[in-house]
Amino acid sequence: MTARSADLGTTIAGVRLPFCAMNAHEVASSPQELRPLVTSRTGAIVLRTATVHPFLHPEFRSLHNPGYDKLVPLVRELVATGGPPVVASIAGSSVEEYVFLARVFAEAGAAWVEANLADPWVAATVAPFEEPGALRELATRTASAAPVPVAARIPERMPLPYARLGDVLRDAGVRVVVVRNDFAGLEKFILEAGAGFDVIAVGGIHSGYDVRRALAKGARAVQVRSALVEEGPGVFARLEREMRMARS
Amino acid sequence: MEVLRLARAALDAIFAHARATHPEECCGAVVVADGRDVVHRFTNIQGRLHAADPQAYPRDAPTAYTPEPKELLAVLRAGERPGARLAVFYHSHTRGGAYFSGEDRARALFDDEPAYPDVTYLVVSDARTPAEARAFRWDDASRDFVEVPLEIVP
Numbered sequence: 469m470t471a472r473s474a475d476l477g478t479t480i481a482g483v484r485l486p487f488c489a490m491n492a493h494e495v496a497s498s499p500q501e502l503r504p505l506v507t508s509r510t511g512a513i514v515l516r517t518a519t520v521h522p523f524l525h526p527e528f529r530s531l532h533n534p535g536y537d538k539l540v541p542l543v544r545e546l547v548a549t550g551g552p553p554v555v556a557s558i559a560g561s562s563v564e565e566y567v568f569l570a571r572v573f574a575e576a577g578a579a580w581v582e583a584n585l586a587d588p589w590v591a592a593t594v595a596p597f598e599e600p601g602a603l604r605e606l607a608t609r610t611a612s613a614a615p616v617p618v619a620a621r622i623p624e625r626m627p628l629p630y631a632r633l634g635d636v637l638r639d640a641g642v643r644v645v646v647v648r649n650d651f652a653g654l655e656k657f658i659l660e661a662g663a664g665f666d667v668i669a670v671g672g673i674h675s676g677y678d679v680r681r682a683l684a685k686g687a688r689a690v691q692v693r694s695a696l697v698e699e700g701p702g703v704f705a706r707l708e709r710e711m712r713m714a715r716s
Numbered sequence: 717m718e719v720l721r722l723a724r725a726a727l728d729a730i731f732a733h734a735r736a737t738h739p740e741e742c743c744g745a746v747v748v749a750d751g752r753d754v755v756h757r758f759t760n761i762q763g764r765l766h767a768a769d770p771q772a773y774p775r776d777a778p779t780a781y782t783p784e785p786k787e788l789l790a791v792l793r794a795g796e797r798p799g800a801r802l803a804v805f806y807h808s809h810t811r812g813g814a815y816f817s818g819e820d821r822a823r824a825l826f827d828d829e830p831a832y833p834d835v836t837y838l839v840v841s842d843a844r845t846p847a848e849a850r851a852f853r854w855d856d857a858s859r860d861f862v863e864v865p866l867e868i869v870p
Contacts, residue, residue: 498827524823524824524831526765532826534827535831538829592785592786593786
């Protein structure tokens with residue numbers, strides 16, 4: 469995308485989005501929160517991270533979800549509206565669970581699957597960043613199981629050098645990375661991980677100017693958290709309006 | 717509501733667990749495997765959570781429970797094996813009766829929907845003599861947890 473272009477859409481792993489901003493997975497969890505996104509200006513609808521089993525453990529609140537079997541019908545429902553592409557976020561307690569969830573959500577119609585590798589529960593169980601072999605197995609098996617693109621959402625504190633992370637993800641066929649929108653995340657990933665990734669920056673997006681800045685740093689899209697919580701789905705129309713102002 | 721049938725040996729094992737952890741609450745699950753009630757004890761990590769972050773976890777283990785997450789995961793998987801099903805989550809109250817508290821209800825729901833609609837929640841009280849046990853299950857009609865009869869079988 470260039471500053472001159474009137475088109476504020478983008479393409480992620482071959483999937484065309486009408487707008488380059490979308491919700492972050494943790495923002496909208498219930499069907500009541502997700503359905504209004506269909507008629508908003510969001511570029512995609514990202515579901516709350518799903519696990520195989522209902523997850524309500526108080527120590528891992530960031531992963532609370534009703535279980536994949538409650539969210540798969542919601543993917544089908546949202547896809548059937550003909551609205552923005554639907555993205556499934558998944559987290560497993562094992563490689564097998566990632567593989568299973570990626571396949572199930574892809575078959576339900578998700579445009580891509582976001583493998584959440586950033587949650588503390590994932591670090592406590594699958595531990596994909598303990599050594600590159602663990603990440604390689606997880607990424608390779610998940611990407612080959614899903615008939616849609618797989619994105620990797622990486623932790624704020626990346627234990628592996630980005631160069632090695634990039635090598636492993638490229639080899640596995642993972643071409644989309646969701647990374648924190650700051651220097652240690654987005655900018656270092658762009659600088660060090662090498663070419664070939666569609667990068668989605670998450671966090672710190674409060675205005676269209678913030679979106680412009682993230683895109684200028686190399687992101688292809690952004691995910692919105694607190695601004696969406698505070699304003700509701702109308703935030704995407706505001707971001708779009710402000711991006712057009714920032715362009716002029 | 718459908719009665720909860722529980723083997724006497726399983727209930728005795730749950731009471732024994734409650735006595736063993738007193739004055740802290742105990743928690744666990746019952747998986748029915750090949751027709752047998754198998755009691756799985758969870759470690760209650762509430763005390764550790766409370767000690768680490770009393771603001772986030774204001775209750776200590778004598779008044780609350782949180783199962784060790786990997787033990788919980790192992791039981792969820794055990795309940796999915798062929799011929800098996802997760803039937804009961806249990807925990808104890810050490811100071812009051814065997815009632816289904818507001819906290820118990822909140823922890824069993826996600827977005828006002830039951831996380832495990834087919835699982836019965838068994839609350840035991842070891843503060844009373846003899847020990848008390850009552851069972852609660854989600855009721856679609858009332859959209860709440862209601863008490864279900866508990867039948868102890870040999």
